[in-house]
Amino acid sequence: MTRMMIATALATTLGTAAFAATEAQIQQVQTFNAGIDTTTFTDTDYDIAYGIVTSGMSNGEKTAKLRALGTDDNVDMGIAMISEAEMARLLDYAPNTDFGAITQSQAEAALAVTYGGESRATITNRVEAILGGAEMDADTLTIVGEGQAAMLRNYVPEADVTVLTQEELALAMSYVHSGMSRNEKAAQIEALIN
Incomplete structure (x- = not known):
């Protein structure tokens, strides 16, 4: 089936x-x-x-x-779809990651942590924990939020990303992780903020 x-x-x-x-x-x-x-x-x-x-x-x-x-898994259910650059970034912190075994939400949370501004050792520990399936604590969730804001500012540096609702933030992050060009991503994110 x-x-x-x-x-x-x-x-x-x-x-x-x-x-x-x-x-x-x-x-x-x-x-x-x-x-x-x-x-x-x-x-x-x-x-x-x-x-x-x-x-x-x-x-x-x-x-x-x-x-x-x-592996006879459904291609469209739960498997992370990330770019080569995102995969390389995660491999920098968690070199033994099996990308066929992580979900999209794990990949996106781990990527956000890499932009959170903590020390390399702390980022490595958090990324490995997230990709390993550990439940995120309050500190990690805060770092994920900070990382998401930093990722969005890469596309719209002058924008106030704090005005986004949770739904808008999720949509903006889907643009970040999409296959769109950098300019398309920036335009879509900016449209959400304005």
Whole structure:
């Protein structure tokens, strides 16, 4: 059932063909990321995977979707979709992170902590705890909020981000983590604030 949901969603989204992948396409999938186990992939899986690999998504998004496909998880449920730059930033603090095992909210909270202004050791401890599934204490939640504000100020430095409601803040953060260009992100965030 899960694979059918993945196949339907990805075939619609990515426009993949409804026939088996060629040997060249299978090779491209297998060499995209050596950390992804493709040994259990069926012909349909390879067809879906080829659509993912050749899509316009970031490499981080592609990797997360391929890992989900390889573990029979639903690609669209709970798996973090972050950019390569965001992935690299998290790996700087938590080098052993398995991005196929963390949720979007964990990734976003951990990223916010990296912008919170604490010492490197404290940031590392908080990031590892969040990515490991630990419940966030009040101090960490405060740092996440400060980090989110700092991330938004990267796009709209002169704006007062404290005027955003919780819903607006969540929407603004979704823009930050989206695949939009920097200018598009800044325009969308500024529109929310003004």
